[in-house]
Amino acid sequence: MGVSKTGKTPASYYKSDVSVSQTTNTGFDSTTRKLCSGDGADSAASLSDDVLSVQPVNDDTTGTMLVKNNAGNNILAVDTVNSKVLAGASQVAVNTQYAYFGVSSLTGLSAVAGTHYLIPFGNTWATTAAIAFGTGTNPSTSYDVSANNNGDDLTVYLWYVPDNITIDQVYLLAGGNAASGDTINIHLLSFDFDAGAGAGKGDLSNGIVIAGGADIASLGYENVIYQSTAPSSADVDAGKVIVATFESNGTNSDYACQIVTKYHIR
DSSP: OOOOOOOOGGTTGGGGGGSSSOOOOOOOOOOOOOETTTTTEEHHHHHHHSSSOOOOOOOOOOTTTEEEOTTTTEEEEEEEETEEEEEETTEETEEEEEEEESOOOTTTTOOTHHHHOEHHHHHHOOOOOOOOSSSSSSSOBBHHHHHHTTHHHHHHGEEEOOOOOEEEEEEEEEEEOOOOOOOEEEEEEEEOOOOOSSSSTTTTEEEEEEEEEOOOEEESSOEEEEEEEESOOOOTTOOOEEEEEEEEESSOEEEEEEEEEEEEOO
């Protein structure tokens, strides 16, 4: 309910009045102007006869513009801190998307314990040559295609990123064909990509771990294991590629896994 001005003098309430930042007495026209208080303090809103604009005056906030339902819950929120527009009861970024890495079986891999292996992008179930990707705590941070002469194999493992994106969460489903006992982990990494045509193109460099899941024990054929991992380095710029890796402490070669990457365009 508004505050009544009944019985009050203009001097006692003029600061609470809303006006257009306009030096002449013409009101709204084709120029977008700030709405301000009676003493000239700007608000976040600007108006013209055709435009409504919202811009913070002092600080970006996670709720720069809000639309609520009757219960007072947000159904639309503009977050100028994180450059997001959130919608719906769940308040998910409106440009949220999902990308999938997955393989139905790594049969024939001749897995080496402690070695990271690439997982095909886009749930590519077709058989392809396995690519080892390092034996350290984290996977390798570079890859030389020409030295390995395997561009045809590497291609199916790469997620090329056309636009700037932010990774929000990484989810894993995995199972094996041997009794429980293996311990696995997965990683998601971004790389600079040597794009173009010609010999030697496609090399990966300057790898950064986006997300590295904690070790998961007791993977076997009697279960499907789930893990949710928050990114440690969420922003990935356009022109980079993303890969996913799988590493086990055992030599069972018949694993199946699916990695779901939740992201939004920045």
